[in-house]
Amino acid sequence: MDFEFSEPQRMVRDMVRAFAAERLRPGAGARDASGEFPAEIFRELGELGLLGMMTPEAYGGAGTETLAYLLAVEEIARAVAHFGSEELKGRVLPPLARGEVLGGIMLTEPGAGSDLASLRTTYRRDGDRFLLSGSKVWITNAGIGAYFVVLATRDAALGAKGISAFVLDARQQGVLVQPREKKMGLRSSVTAAVILEDAAVPVANMLGSEGEGMKVALATLDHSRLGIAAQAIGVAQAALDEALTYAKQREQFGRPIIEHEAVGFRLADMDAELEAARWLTYRAAWLSERPGRLGRTSAQAKLVASETVNRVVAAAVQVHGGYGYSREFAVERLYRDARVTTIYEGTSEVQRMVIARALRNMVTTATA
Ligand SMILES: Cc1cc2nc3c(=O)[nH]c(=O)nc-3n(C[C@H](O)[C@H](O)[C@H](O)COP(=O)(O)OP(=O)(O)OC[C@H]3O[C@@H](n4cnc5c(N)ncnc54)[C@H](O)[C@@H]3O)c2cc1C
Structure with a gap:
């Protein structure tokens, strides 16, 4: 049993700690008050190479809201890395890791929170793409993120078996971002509902096989x-x-x-x-x-x-x-x-x- 960090782990921790002390902690109170999204900090995190390899604990107290959008980015990155094709990984992961774009996940719906399998957002095939329609709520990075993992069903009557996962590029007309939620905490992290109206997803953007969304x-x-x-x-x-x-x-x-x-x-x-x-x-x-x-x-x-x-x-x-x-x-x-x-x-x-x-x-x- 070994309770020591390795030398590379210590170096990353010290770097993140220093960044948190210098760049996150000083403005945390002001960002909480204004609700402003710290785009500049995000760019710096990308330049430091921290978006591709998360060590979140060190951010915690110093800038929790910063962590919220980083975690959302990490979620989509992990889903794509595990379940995406090589082509999809090559297209989506590098800009996320460099901090050029943000991302997140769209699972929750008005009627489907803890019980995700009861979701109602649908997809249908249209040539070489899928069209997604429905409502998602509580989406971290909505309106500021580019790529999102979305869960949708072919037919709600199929339950969990009907659900597939897709990588959606949110920078399109069929993605309607609603006004920001006024939250108790994590106030500079952006959270909003999203309506999908025939939002288009290339067939190549399905994660895993059809029906493997859950x-x-x-x-x-x-x-x-x-x-x-x-x-x-x-x-x-x-x-x-x-x-x-x-x-x-x-x-x-x-x-x-x-x-x-x-x-x-x-x-x-x-x-x-x-x-x-x-x-x-x-x-x-x-x-x-x-x-x-x-x-x-x-x-x-x-x-x-x-x-x-x-x-x-x-x-x-x-x-x-x-x-x-x-x-x-x-x-x-x-x-x-x-x-x-x-x-x-x-x-x-x-x-x-x-x-x-x-x-x-x-x-x-x-x-x-
Ligand atoms: C700040 C914030 C950011 C978020 N970001 C995202 C995001 O980026 N993407 C996304 O998809 N979602 C996001 N969410 C949504 C979040 O994941 C859901 O709010 C959460 O999963 C709970 O779902 P719900 O709110 O519908 O509550 P419900 O599922 O309606 O639950 C209400 C209460 O009932 C309890 N309950 C429900 N079922 C049972 C059961 N079977 N047994 C016992 N108790 C039960 C729950 O524990 C809870 O206490 C975010 C939420 C917040 C607040």
Whole structure:
């Protein structure tokens, strides 16, 4: 067993950490207030080569909204890399990796969230292309992204078997982007509904075979959930750092509040829970590089990390007292940004369903 990072891993971590400290952290509060999309930062990330190889944890607390659109890009990249033809990979992946274009995924619909197989967006063949029609909601990078993985059905009556996955170029007339959602957190990340009206997709842009859409989506989510776990850990780390700094400075009853046992114990719980979530996520990331099913492992990491960050940010606000409720302090933003992690990429309830389904097929859960 080896708990050390390798030298190349340390170099990437240090580079990302430095970038986060210099370029993401300083403007995070202002972007939260204005909701402005930081296009320049995105270009810089592309130039650094970071869009092709994500190390999201280091971004977490410093610029969570930046992470949200990076994760969306990573999702489409992973789906295309695993299920796309060589020609499609060559066409779509390089501009995404260079940061020249953004992308994302269009799965969720007004009537199909946790129950994706009930989606209603349809596709039909028209010569050498497919035409897609329907409504998608909550789409990260809608209106600013070029390429999106879209799930659509040949016939809703077929259920999961009727669903296929496509790479859609959103820069066309049949893609109607609705006004931006006014979100609680991740405010400079763009999220909007999208209406597809005979949006055209070349036949070569189908991912996997016809009818394999759910397989493509579930395999992609198995990996991308690790990104959300890492995001949760980054936010939790930032909240713990803020709380620690504050608890050492703030004095009440004649001494720094960290010396009051209730505050010290609160920080101790935050620290211990965060460390547990961190190592569960690292182990899942390590397993993701190896053969075998990742579903249960990545669901465990996403469930634990996202529930942990919500407890940690709430505790960090509490340690700040009234100041934790003020926009002047970073923990207020972290509290709002953390909230979505138990919701998107499958709610905590969905993660439990994935784990419980895996358990039904197991005799023992012992790993060693
Ligand atoms: C900021 C943000 C960005 C997003 N970005 C994207 C994106 O880029 N692309 C995309 O496709 N989607 C995106 N989403 C959508 C997101 O993935 C969905 O919101 C999520 O999967 C939940 O679906 P829903 O909102 O329809 O909730 P529902 O599925 O309606 O769930 C409502 C509640 O019921 C619970 N529930 C549902 N079924 C069960 C069950 N069987 N057992 C127990 N509990 C259950 C859920 O856990 C939840 O608590 C985004 C969402 C947000 C908030």
